[in-house]
Amino acid sequence: MRIGMIGAGALGLYYGALLQKAGHDVHFLLRRDYQSIISNGLQVKSPRGNFMLSDVQGYRRVEEIGVVDLVLIGLKAYSNDQMASLVAPLVGPQTVLLTLQNGLGNEEVLARAFGAHHVIGGVAFLCCNRGEPGVVNHLDQGAVRLAEFADGLTERVIKLSDLFTSASIPCEACADLQKIRWEKLAWNIPFNGLCALTGLSTDRLLSCPEMVTLIKQVMFEVVAAANSQGLSEAIDADAFIQRLLDVTAGMGPYKPSMMVDRLENRPIELEAIYGVPLERAKTVGMPMVRVAMLHALLMVSEVSTREQGCQVMADKAAVE
Amino acid sequence: MRIGMIGAGALGLYYGALLQKAGHDVHFLLRRDYQSIISNGLQVKSPRGNFMLSDVQGYRRVEEIGVVDLVLIGLKAYSNDQMASLVAPLVGPQTVLLTLQNGLGNEEVLARAFGAHHVIGGVAFLCCNRGEPGVVNHLDQGAVRLAEFADGLTERVIKLSDLFTSASIPCEACADLQKIRWEKLAWNIPFNGLCALTGLSTDRLLSCPEMVTLIKQVMFEVVAAANSQGLSEAIDADAFIQRLLDVTAGMGPYKPSMMVDRLENRPIELEAIYGVPLERAKTVGMPMVRVAMLHALLMVSEVSTREQGCQVMADKAAVE
Numbered sequence: 001m002r003i004g005m006i007g008a009g010a011l012g013l014y015y016g017a018l019l020q021k022a023g024h025d026v027h028f029l030l031r032r033d034y035q036s037i038i039s040n041g042l043q044v045k046s047p048r049g050n051f052m053l054s055d056v057q058g059y060r061r062v063e064e065i066g067v068v069d070l071v072l073i074g075l076k077a078y079s080n081d082q083m084a085s086l087v088a089p090l091v092g093p094q095t096v097l098l099t100l101q102n103g104l105g106n107e108e109v110l111a112r113a114f115g116a117h118h119v120i121g122g123v124a125f126l127c128c129n130r131g132e133p134g135v136v137n138h139l140d141q142g143a144v145r146l147a148e149f150a151d152g153l154t155e156r157v158i159k160l161s162d163l164f165t166s167a168s169i170p171c172e173a174c175a176d177l178q179k180i181r182w183e184k185l186a187w188n189i190p191f192n193g194l195c196a197l198t199g200l201s202t203d204r205l206l207s208c209p210e211m212v213t214l215i216k217q218v219m220f221e222v223v224a225a226a227n228s229q230g231l232s233e234a235i236d237a238d239a240f241i242q243r244l245l246d247v248t249a250g251m252g253p254y255k256p257s258m259m260v261d262r263l264e265n266r267p268i269e270l271e272a273i274y275g276v277p278l279e280r281a282k283t284v285g286m287p288m289v290r291v292a293m294l295h296a297l298l299m300v301s302e303v304s305t306r307e308q309g310c311q312v313m314a315d316k317a318a319v320e
Numbered sequence: 321m322r323i324g325m326i327g328a329g330a331l332g333l334y335y336g337a338l339l340q341k342a343g344h345d346v347h348f349l350l351r352r353d354y355q356s357i358i359s360n361g362l363q364v365k366s367p368r369g370n371f372m373l374s375d376v377q378g379y380r381r382v383e384e385i386g387v388v389d390l391v392l393i394g395l396k397a398y399s400n401d402q403m404a405s406l407v408a409p410l411v412g413p414q415t416v417l418l419t420l421q422n423g424l425g426n427e428e429v430l431a432r433a434f435g436a437h438h439v440i441g442g443v444a445f446l447c448c449n450r451g452e453p454g455v456v457n458h459l460d461q462g463a464v465r466l467a468e469f470a471d472g473l474t475e476r477v478i479k480l481s482d483l484f485t486s487a488s489i490p491c492e493a494c495a496d497l498q499k500i501r502w503e504k505l506a507w508n509i510p511f512n513g514l515c516a517l518t519g520l521s522t523d524r525l526l527s528c529p530e531m532v533t534l535i536k537q538v539m540f541e542v543v544a545a546a547n548s549q550g551l552s553e554a555i556d557a558d559a560f561i562q563r564l565l566d567v568t569a570g571m572g573p574y575k576p577s578m579m580v581d582r583l584e585n586r587p588i589e590l591e592a593i594y595g596v597p598l599e600r601a602k603t604v605g606m607p608m609v610r611v612a613m614l615h616a617l618l619m620v621s622e623v624s625t626r627e628q629g630c631q632v633m634a635d636k637a638a639v640e
Binding site: 194211292295300 | 514517518519520524525528530531533534537609610612613614615616617619620621
């Protein structure tokens with residue numbers, strides 16, 4: 001399958017590398033690591049085994065890639081204003097657009113630009129980061145869940161899920177995109193924001209009982225809001241939250257993407273992870289008091305970070 | 321009147337200097353600035369007029385001060401475990417103990433050690449900080465409100481209030497200590513914590529509409545909790561909160577004491593300003609959701625600050 005990877009940060013490089021390793025024809029839009037990857041290849045370091053791709057098809061301009069069967073989108077959501085123009089040169093009548101971005105509202109941007117029937121949403125539960133140029137570090141997890149934006153469970157999603165699974169990316173085809181998106185938000189909303197705000201990794205938050213209480217309270221707000229969105233099946237808050245906390249405890253000293261963005265003085269994904277979910281929850285009368293407070297704190301600390309003289313990096317198309 | 325000043329930080333030095341200037345016999349327990357003040361005097365810089373006290377009675381040990389008529393206490397509340405032993409050598413049968421500390425629970429420490437009838441609580445609305453050694457900067461405000469810990473409005477409080485006023489410290493004698501403490505908390509709880517957490521001064525928070533919304537919501541929680549404490553008269557939330565915001569807007573780029581503590585890697589007054597008020601509100605079924613969240617965030621960021629290798633300064637007896 002001919003695959004284009006737009007937004008090749010840690011997530012994009014990792015999944016793209018696995019797909020290429022499985023024999024697919026993967027084309028990466030590269031920015032920061034272009035020269036290094038073209039010259040020296042792409043190295044994946046992972047507890048499941050390191051590997052090296054010495055021959056990577058990397059590009060500086062999307063126009064050089066041409067039409068593909070599948071576009072994987074790993075752009076940071078704060079770069080969504082560039083998404084349509086970055087994706088457009090890759091889209092033919094049958095092209096599937098799969099966004100693996102965080103938060104809510106990303107599929108809608110693609111649907112508006114290219115039509116809802118092109119769009120599949122994917123939720124990645126992946127711990128990874130970028131190392132030195134040309135290196136991506138896979139730390140833990142890595143499973144993906146896919147669902148159609150416009151329809152329920154289709155043959156197309158099942159096939160795509162099989163393709164991922166056969167490329168060593170554990171993948172599940174799901175019927176309800178809203179449900180899988182909100183389930184991911186129940187992790188992202190507490191951990192991304194609280195780690196970014198406090199400068200502490202996940203294990204450090206979990207070592208403070210008051211913070212665990214707050215994390216659970218935030219998760220309950222998110223699950224309650226999720227369950228008010230007309231999901232196909234309600235999320236069982238207690239069991240689900242306990243599972244999220246258990247999984248997080250197993251991740252060790254993890255720095256969520258928003259914390260990394262903040263540490264590297266990039267913008268943070270405020271709208272997709274907080275703004276849009278708050279708006280959708282408010283529409284159905286769920287105020288999410290603590291989530292709103294976290295949103296306000298992140299918003300003002302974003303201003304603070306900027307004004308402390310931090311430069312927003314030119315590489316705005318970096319990726320979770 | 322013979323006055324002892326325990327905890328001569330910015331607040332203690334400022335009020336002590338005004339009382340000495342008005343002719344009172346003021347004795348300062350000094351730490352950080354001892355040598356400078358003994359050698360060169362104490363300088364007050366204020367928009368109401370600078371002045372200099374060249375002859376200050378400063379001490380390194382409380383035992384050298386002896387019994388006084390009035391002890392002013394400006395210790396940071398996180399040093400309350402030292403309060404009884406610092407105050408004891410100054411206390412005779414008629415000695416009045418006036419704590420000008422922030423938050424709740426300070427009078428109780430004094431009452432347990434010396435008897436409730438000795439104790440008066442004072443609430444200072446004062447913007448000041450320390451400059452170079454021997455210099456205190458008065459920035460804005462400065463009024464004090466006094467009330468008995470054990471009784472209502474007494475002759476003693478009225479006389480003390482008159483003494484302050486005649487020393488150019490605008491002062492009001494009040495009947496209800498809980499009310500004036502909680503009214504101050506309605507400012508301290510949002511601004512101290514949010515400024516400490518975000519590293520932004522008050523004007524910067526007020527320039528962000530989402531933050532103003534949050535500040536108001538926090539203030540409403542505090543006023544609701546206050547009004548559940550059996551005050552002599554309920555606080556009119558809308559009018560009172562608007563007045564607090566107007567006063568704060570007039571203060572310009574102010575760094576609250578907790579923000580300064582954080583910037584200078586000292587502990588912060590978590591218990592007095594958050595822990596005890598939360599406990600008292602909880603007792604009457606007022607959860608103060610946002611205040612509790614702020615408390616948890618400050619608690620974990622306190623841990624973070626410490627573990628980032630910051631040294632807690634030896635001068636633990638600094639003052640708001």
